[in-house]
Every structure is written in structure tokens, then in C-alpha cells.
Amino acid sequence: MAAYNELDVVGQNKARQKRLRVLAEIGCILLFILFMLPFFIVLMNSMRTNAEIINSAVGMPENARNLIDNIVAVWNNPTFNFLQALRDSVIITVLSLAVISVCSAMTAWVLVRNKTKWSTFLFMMFVAAMVIPFQVVMFPLITWFKSLGDFLHIPLLRSHGGLVFAYLGFGESMTIFIFHGFVKNIPLEIEEAADIDGCTRAGTFFRIVLPLLQPVFVTVLVLNGLWIWNDYLLPLLLLGSNGDVRTIPLAVQGFIGSFVKQWNLIMVSTLLAMLPIIILYIFAQKYIVQGMVEGAVK
Amino acid sequence: MEKQKFFSGRRERKLTEALFLVPTVLAFIMVIIIPFIIGIYYSFTDWDGVNAAKSVVGIANYKNIFTEPAFLHAFLVTVKFTLFNVIAVNIVAFLMALLVTSQVKGRNLYRAGFFVPNLIGGIVLGSIWQFIFSSILPAVGKALGWAGLSASLITNANTVVGAMVTVNTWQYAGYIMMIYVASIQGISQQVMEAASVDGATYWVRVRKILIPLMANSFTISLFLTLTTSFKMYDVNLALTNGGPVAMFMGKPVQASELLALNIYNTAFKYSKMAEGQAKAVVFFVVLVVVSLIQVSINKSKEVEM
Numbered sequence: 001m002a003a004y005n006e007l008d009v010v011g012q013n014k015a016r017q018k019r020l021r022v023l024a025e026i027g028c029i030l031l032f033i034l035f036m037l038p039f040f041i042v043l044m045n046s047m048r049t050n051a052e053i054i055n056s057a058v059g060m061p062e063n064a065r066n067l068i069d070n071i072v073a074v075w076n077n078p079t080f081n082f083l084q085a086l087r088d089s090v091i092i093t094v095l096s097l098a099v100i101s102v103c104s105a106m107t108a109w110v111l112v113r114n115k116t117k118w119s120t121f122l123f124m125m126f127v128a129a130m131v132i133p134f135q136v137v138m139f140p141l142i143t144w145f146k147s148l149g150d151f152l153h154i155p156l157l158r159s160h161g162g163l164v165f166a167y168l169g170f171g172e173s174m175t176i177f178i179f180h181g182f183v184k185n186i187p188l189e190i191e192e193a194a195d196i197d198g199c200t201r202a203g204t205f206f207r208i209v210l211p212l213l214q215p216v217f218v219t220v221l222v223l224n225g226l227w228i229w230n231d232y233l234l235p236l237l238l239l240g241s242n243g244d245v246r247t248i249p250l251a252v253q254g255f256i257g258s259f260v261k262q263w264n265l266i267m268v269s270t271l272l273a274m275l276p277i278i279i280l281y282i283f284a285q286k287y288i289v290q291g292m293v294e295g296a297v298k
Numbered sequence: 299m300e301k302q303k304f305f306s307g308r309r310e311r312k313l314t315e316a317l318f319l320v321p322t323v324l325a326f327i328m329v330i331i332i333p334f335i336i337g338i339y340y341s342f343t344d345w346d347g348v349n350a351a352k353s354v355v356g357i358a359n360y361k362n363i364f365t366e367p368a369f370l371h372a373f374l375v376t377v378k379f380t381l382f383n384v385i386a387v388n389i390v391a392f393l394m395a396l397l398v399t400s401q402v403k404g405r406n407l408y409r410a411g412f413f414v415p416n417l418i419g420g421i422v423l424g425s426i427w428q429f430i431f432s433s434i435l436p437a438v439g440k441a442l443g444w445a446g447l448s449a450s451l452i453t454n455a456n457t458v459v460g461a462m463v464t465v466n467t468w469q470y471a472g473y474i475m476m477i478y479v480a481s482i483q484g485i486s487q488q489v490m491e492a493a494s495v496d497g498a499t500y501w502v503r504v505r506k507i508l509i510p511l512m513a514n515s516f517t518i519s520l521f522l523t524l525t526t527s528f529k530m531y532d533v534n535l536a537l538t539n540g541g542p543v544a545m546f547m548g549k550p551v552q553a554s555e556l557l558a559l560n561i562y563n564t565a566f567k568y569s570k571m572a573e574g575q576a577k578a579v580v581f582f583v584v585l586v587v588v589s590l591i592q593v594s595i596n597k598s599k600e601v602e603m
Contacts, residue, residue, distance in 0.1 A: 020500055024400045028408050031394065035412055035468065038426050041434060057433035058441070099321070106318035114315065122323070129330050131589045133529055135561050136582040139347070139575050140336035141329065148328070169329020172322045201314035230419030232532045233562075249421040253536065256425055263429050270422045277417045285410055288417070293476045296522055297515070 042274075045267040046070055053263050066264075074268045079258045082272050085251035091160055092235075092247060093228045096167035101220050102210075104172045108179035109209055113191075123180065126173045134170065134233065141166070142237055158243040166238060171224050178295065182216045183209070222291025229277065248273050340572055341579045347571035359576035367547040369577060372560035375459060379556060380527040382463045387523045388516075390471040395478035396504065409479065412472035420469075424536025427465045428452070431537075452537060455544040455553035462554060465533055470526070474519045481515035482508065514599070521592045525585065531558035557581055 045053060047061035047070070061067075074080055111119045142157070145166075149156035156162030186209065194204045232249040239245050241254055252273050256266055281288055344355050363369045394412055398405045415423060431452045439447025451457040485508065493503050509516075534540070540555035540563070555563070561581060565574030 016499070021401060024397050024402045027393075028397050028402050028405070031397070032408055032411050035415065035472070038423070038430060038468070039414075041430060042426055045429070053433070057437035103321040103325075107322040110315045110318045122319075126322075126326070129326070131582075131586050132330060132334060133578075133582055133585050135529075135558055136337055136575075136578040137330060137333040139565055139571060139578070140333040140340060143347070144328075144333050144336060165325060166329050168321065169325040172325060173330075176322065201311040205314075205318070226417065230421075232419065232421050232535075249419050249532070252425065253421050256536075263433060266425060267429065270426050273422045274418050278414070281410075281414065281417055289409075289413060289476055292416075292473060293480050296473075296477050296518060297480070 039274075042267045042271055045264055046271050048264050050262050050264050067268075070264055070268045071272070074255075074265050074272065077255065077265075080251055080255040080269055081246070082248075082251065082269075085246050085248045086276065088160070088245050089229060089247045092163055092167075092245075093225060095160065095164045096171070096228050097221055097225055099164060099168050100171040100175050100224055101217060103168060104175035104220070105179050105210060105213055106205065107172070108176045109183050109205055111176070112180060112183040113188075123176075126176050129173045130177070138233070138237055145238065156238075158239055158245060160245055163235060163238050163245075166234060167224075167228055170234070171227070175220050175224065178220055179213065179216055182213060186212055218287050219291045219294045222288050223295040226277075226288075226292070248276075337575055338579060341576040343572055345572040345575065347565065347569070355572075359573050360580075363573055363577050363580070366573075367549040368551045368555070369560060369564075371544075371546040371551040372555050372557050375554065376528060376530075376557045379459050379462060379530070380524060382459065383466050383527040384520060384523045386463050386467045387470050387474055387527075388519055390467055391474035391519070392478055394471060394475040395482060398475070399479055399482045409476070412475055414472065415469045416473040418469075420532030421536045423465065423469055424533040427461075427468075427533075428537050431461055452554070453542045455542055458538055458542065458554040462530075462534065462537060465537060466527065466530070469533070470523065474523065477515055477519050477522075478512065481512045485511050517592075517595060517599075521588070525588060528585065528588070529558055530556050531562070534559050 044061055047064045047067040048059070049062075049066055052059065052062060075082055111123050145156040145162060149162065154161070156165070190208055190212075191204050194208045199207065230249060231247075232253065235247045235250050236253075239247070239250065241250060246254070252269055255269050341359055342354055342356060344352055346352075394408075398409045398412070402408070432450045435447050436450055439445070439449075451461045489507060490503055493507055498506070534554065534556045538554040540552035540559055542553050543550050544553035545551070552560075557577070558581070561574050561577045564577060565571050
């Protein structure tokens with residue numbers, strides 16, 4: 001009797017489990033559709049004419065060939081100037097990533113290997129600075145960069161260089177913090193061996209330590225890369241909305257502001273703006289997700 | 299000979315290490331420290347943004363902003379948005395994490411898909427959702443005869459915060475989901491299976507085993523969503539730009555203007571640089587308090603372990 005009951009419970013559990021699984025499958029599919037729907041809307045409306053959208057906002061494109069016409073219209077639009085914005089975004093992101101990663105790794109390494117009052121103080125300063133929101137420094141930053149640039153005769157505003165330097169300042173605190181935690185676990189013996197073999201201090205860092213930091217580079221590059229690529233406010237303030245140097249978010253915002261709601265063209269502009277990062281995601285999905293998660297947990 | 303080499307080696311070492319600190323320390327001073335100090339000082343002056351600060355006015359700017367309906371309203375709306383957003387993002391993210399760590403087919407595709415909105419900048423996705431809220435949803439509402447959807451949700455002061463929470467949840471939940479997924483995968487499957495053999499139903503297992511073991515990632519995610527929601531700017535700008543108008547303390551204010559947007563507009567739209575700076579200092583103080591709370595929670599956890 002008892003055994004029979006137990007079997008019954010197992011059977012019930014099985015049925016229950018199956019029901020749960022079907023529910024999970026349905027839930028996943030529905031959520032997935034919901035999450036992808038905005039992208040589908042962008043694509044569909046990129047294929048429609050403005051008249052079609054005004055006539056009825058919800059509807060399938062009458063002629064998918066309109067996509068090409070729309071892309072050409074947006075591509076050739078002087079306000080949008082996608083190619084130039086793409087180029088500037090790539091230059092700024094790549095340069096900033098290189099500078100932030102290498103300089104922060106150098107600093108973190110020196111701070112870990114020198115246990116003095118000064119190194120502790122400096123590290124505490126970097127950590128404390130992570131709390132400072134951009135808003136509290138952004139207004140003085142513009143006037144300060146202007147006077148500093150005038151004084152040094154280096155254009156810090158409306159230039160790639162000034163923006164990259166600012167990204168170093170804003171990105172380094174968190175990056176040093178992440179590297180710091182990792183460098184601590186590199187055994188000192190490896191560096192001592194290099195030292196004895198006659199390696200210079202710089203050589204020890206660039207040949208021995210830097211290659212060992214590879215796993216953290218994923219985190220650092222992804223976290224900083226997504227932030228810089230998508231950032232709007234800092235480029236707006238340092239480059240201006242109609243300067244010679246313009247990133248993609250600036251171009252999109254400028255393009256939208258210059259139109260009387262031509263939704264089909266706006267959708268194409270967002271489509272073009274999203275494309276580079278989506279393509280990157282398709283190839284480097286594992287690293288991007290890993291980098292984002294580890295950056296948060298650290 | 300040997301000794302000299304050793305000596306020069308030590309000097310070389312000190313010099314290299316000092317040089318290694320130069321770029322970050324220089325950028326830190328130029329980009330953070332100096333503007334920060336100037337900023338605090340300017341908040342006590344009548345700085346207009348064009349000329350250097352003229353005269354110290356004491357706490358006049360602070361007095362003004364704390365009696366200004368637009369600022370107080372922005373503060374309250376930000377708190378409201380943050381509260382709803384933290385709850386919505388984390389609940390959706392947790393449920394999605396449960397779904398994609400179960401045995402469903404194609405779970406890797408779902409994981410990748412839910413994460414995609416997080417890759418896209420706030421300006422771009424704010425514009426996309428502006429189209430959805432202002433054109434698509436009203437059209438759907440009219441076609442189905444739903445009065446609630448027939449008018450745009452982002453031009454209605456009562457629904458606009460909900461609309462922003464929706465957009466932000468869509469953008470951010472996939473990221474938080476990944477943090478929960480990593481945490482769930484760190485929990486031994488044996489524990490879950492043992493409980494299952496003992497007859498614990500799925501929900502009992504989630505409540506009694508999964509959630510307590512995930513406490514750490516809940517704290518991380520809660521504070522992460524809390525600070526990002528509080529600092530929200532670009533989605534706010536691209537989706538609603540603060541609109542529509544609402545009445546607060548007998549004055550017209552922007553119904554969906556969050557703090558970061560209010561700070562920006564104070565300085566550049568209304569040309570009150572010093573007051574904008576004072577607001578930014580208040581903004582900073584609030585974030586410091588939040589961080590201190592977070593640090594103390596993490597400290598107390600370390601003691602427990």
C-alpha cells in the first residue's frame with residue numbers, strides 16, 4: 001500500500017514537471033517575441049514610405065525595396081553623415097579602450113607591488129571617485145578644458161584627443177579597481193625570475209604581467225567599450241552637437257531633431273546605428289556577456 | 299660592477315614605476331579632481347557659465363533649488379521611477395533567469411536574445427520606443443477599441459513614468475538576468491535534486507534553496523539597478539524629453555523630467571549654471587549615501603560569513 005502511494009507521488013511529480021516545462025517553453029517563446037518585437041518594428045518600418053506610416057502606423061511594408069531608397073536617403077543626409085559618425089565613434093572608442101586598459105593596468109600593477117602609505121592612499125582615491133556622478137563635474141569640465149586647452153594650445157574641446165583624455169579620467173577608476181583585484185593573485189615569483197634574468201621593470205610588465213592579465217581584459221574592454229560606444233552626454237558636452245567630430249549617438253539625436261517626425265527615416269537611422277554593435281555581438285557574444293557579468297560581480 | 303648594476307636597477311625600477319602612474323594620475327586630477335573642486339565652489343557662487351564665477355553667494359543657490367517646484371518634482375519622480383524600475387527589472391530578470399536555466403529547448407538563443415537590448419544606447423532605443431508609444435500602440439489601441447491605449451502613453455502625465463519603466467525593463471532586464479543566471483549556475487545541482495527527491499515542488503525549491511543562496515547577487519543587482527535608474531538620462535531625453543506638462547505645488551512642471559535631465563536643462567535650457575551645479579552637488583550627495591549603505595550591507599555580510 002505504502003509503495004503504491006509513493007509511486008503515485010512520483011507519477012504526480014512527473015506530470016507536474018511536464019506541465020511546468022510546457023509552461024516554461026511557452027513563457028520563453030512569448031517573452032522572446034516581446035523582446036524582439038521592437039527590432040521587428042524598426043525593420044518593418046524601415047521598409048515603408050512615410051505616407052504608408054501616416055496612413056496606418058501598424059502594417060506590413062507594401063514594397064520591401066523601399067528599404068534601399070530609405071537607406072540611401074539617410075546615408076546621403078548631410079545632417080546624419082553616418083560614415084563620418086561611424087569613423088569618429090570607432091576612433092574614439094578604440095583609442096579610449098587602448099589608453100584606459102594599458103594605463104590602468106600599469107597603475108594597478110604599481111599600486112599592488114608597492115605597499116606604501118602613498119599607494120594605499122592613491123588606490124583609495126580611485127575607489128572613492130567611482131561614486132562621483134558625471135553630472136557633478138560636467139559643467140566645470142567644459143570651462144576648465146577650454147581654459148586649459150587655450151593655455152596649452154591643445155584643442156581639448158571638439159577634438160578626438162580631448163574626449164579620449166576625458167574617457168581615461170572617467171573610466172580609469174573602475175578599471176584600476178578591476179585590475180587591482182586580479183594583479184594581487186599573480187605570484188611574485190614569476191616577476192622575480194624575470195628580474196633576475198635581467199629584464200627591465202618595464203619589460204617585466206609588458207612581457208610578463210600584461211599577457212597574464214588577458215582574462216581581465218575581456219571584462220575591461222566590454223564594460224568600457226559598451227559605455228563609450230553608446231555614451232551621449234560626454235561627447236555632447238565636449239564635442240558639441242554640430243562640431244566637426246561627431247559620434248553615432250550624437251548623429252542619431254541630431255538627425256531626429258532636424259526632422260518633422262519622418263518615422264521611416266528615423267527607423268533607418270536607428271537601424272544603421274544598431275548594426276555595428278549587433279554584428280559584433282553575433283561574433284563575440286560569449287565574451288560580451290561574460291565581460292558584463294564579471295564586471296558587475298566584481 | 300655588480301653593485302653598480304644593482305643600484306642602477308633600483309633607480310630604473312623606481313623611475314619606471316613613477317612613470318607608469320603619470321597618465322592615470324594626470325587624467326584623474328585634470329578630469330575628476332579639479333572639475334569636482336571647481337564644481338563644489340561654483341555651486342556657492344553666481345557663476346553664469348560664460349565668465350568665471352563673480353561673487354560668492356553662500357547657500358542662496360541651495361535655498362532656491364529646494365523651493366523650486368520643478369526640482370522637487372524631478373526628485374520625487376526620480377525616486378518613484380527608481381523604485382518601480384528596481385522592482386520591475388529585478389522581478390522580470392529573475393523570472394527570465396529561472397526560465398533560461400530550466401530544461402527548455404533553445405535556452406541559449408533566449409539568453410542571447412534577452413540580452414540584446416542592453417547593447418544598444420539609450421538615445422537609439424529611446425527613439426525607437428518613442429515611435430512605438432506615439433504611433434504603434436495608439437494604432438493598436440484604436441484597432442482593438444481599447445480606450446486605454448488609444449492615446450499615447452508618453453503624453454499622459456499619469457502613465458509616462460510607467461512607460462519609462464517599461465522601456466528600461468526591456469533594456470536592462472537581460473543584463474540583470476545574466477547575473478542571476480551566473481549565480482544559479484554556481485549552485486550545486488545536487489542540492490536541488492536532493493530536495494526534489496525529498497518531494498519538494500519546484501516553487502518550494504526556488505523559495506527555500508535558490509533565493510537564499512542567491513542573496514549576494516540580489517544585493518549586487520538591486521544596487522546596480524538602483525544607481526543606474528537614479529542616474530537615468532539618455533532614455534529620458536530621447537523617449538519623452540521630460541514631457542508632458544503637469545501641475546505641482548501650483549506650478550507647471552515637466553511630468554517625466556528625471557533629476558539628470560533637470561540638472562542639464564537648468565544649466566543649458568534656463569541658463570542657470572550655478573543652480574544646475576548646486577543640484578548636481580545634491581545629486582552627488584544622494585549617490586554617496588546610497589553607496590555608503592551598499593558598503594555597510596556588504597561589510598555586515600562579510601561578518602556573517
